[in-house]
Amino acid sequence: MTNTAPTPAPEVLHYTAFSTSPDGGNGAGVVLDATGLGDREMVEIAAELGYSESAFLTPGPDPDDKRSFTLRYFSPKAEVDFCGHATVAAAVALGEQFGTGDLEFHTAAGRVPVAVGSEDGVLKATLTSVEPRVHEVAQDDVREALAALGWQADELDSALPPRIAYAGVRHLVLAAATRERLAELDYDFDALLALMRRLDLTTVQLVWRENPTTFHVRDPFPVGGVVEDAATGAAAAAFGAYTRELGLVPAQARLTLHQGHDMGRPSLLEVELRAGERRVRVTGAAVRVQC
Known part of the structure; x- marks a missing residue:
């Protein structure tokens, strides 16, 4: 044997x-x-x-x-x-x-x-990133997302309209008009999960613009069984494409994204857009942890 x-x-x-x-x-x-x-x-x-x-x-x-x-x-x-x-x-x-x-x-x-x-x-x-894409999103879907988040339409920043952005996976981008609105995240997990599955979304990219190139972001991730991501590089790449597509930043730009602060897990994501190149670069550090 x-x-x-x-x-x-x-x-x-x-x-x-x-x-x-x-x-x-x-x-x-x-x-x-x-x-x-x-x-x-x-x-x-x-x-x-x-x-x-x-x-x-x-x-x-x-x-x-x-x-x-x-x-x-x-x-x-x-x-x-x-x-x-x-x-x-x-x-x-x-x-x-x-x-x-x-x-x-x-x-x-x-x-x-x-x-x-x-x-x-x-x-x-x-x-x-892979080749990014940015799509319109139906107003009914935006209303459904806002209802799941407990946000009102007048709490959005009209200068950053809702879109679905892709740079490997899909994200719904919603911009808060104030930092306070972004900080108060308490959403209906099951309702947002159902919408995200229907729209084939990986996260919802919630953003607040501090200045022309600095953003604070949060990413609910119920499709992964996680309430919120502390740092989402795929969404950062998609968001970089979103800012360029909507003419929010120059063709050549460096963006700084702060994420995880409201979770007590501060993260720093650096996004680079290059003139004449559609792909988006995202830079970050990483350190090994003992478990």
Whole structure:
């Protein structure tokens, strides 16, 4: 009788992204070698970790390219096509093991190049989004979202009209007229979940504009089984495309997004728009945390 040794559990690294402190940012699990793991096992690991998303890497299409990877993302509920903060976490984890430089991630949303560099001794990753898109949203859907959020129509900023923005996954962008409105987030989880499933949304990107290039944002994420994201890189990329599409910023611009402060998990997301290029760059730090 042949004894078959049990498959060893994969090593899971814990990071927080878009912060230089373990007390800030958005947590993500990172499995640098997910070879042999099936979908069920990956979602089980993600559910056990409890982060909004976790990253699972396997070799890329060209096995000879050691800086190219297939990257999949799982929330505690299901697979997600693209996740910015888990991308940053995975890139920094690779940077710590193999050094700074360029990486290439193959995701369900498309190819995502990432550059890892060091700034004052802290590793940062800059991802370049897939081709973004911005769409009109039906007024009935906006009214349904506002009702779920408990917001009134006159509490919106008319200079930043509602849109659905995409840079790998879809987000409904709604702009609050005041910082106070953004801070008072107490929404109907089930009602917003139903709307988001119907519109195929990953988060709702709630924003308040502090000045022409500085924004405060919050991202309800009920489709992932999470009330709110502390830092959402995918939404940051989509929002960058939104600001350009609506002519809110110059063609060449750098935006600063503050997220997570109302949750006690301050996060900093840097968004870069380049003239003549549609893809959006999002930069953030990530640090390993002990669990």
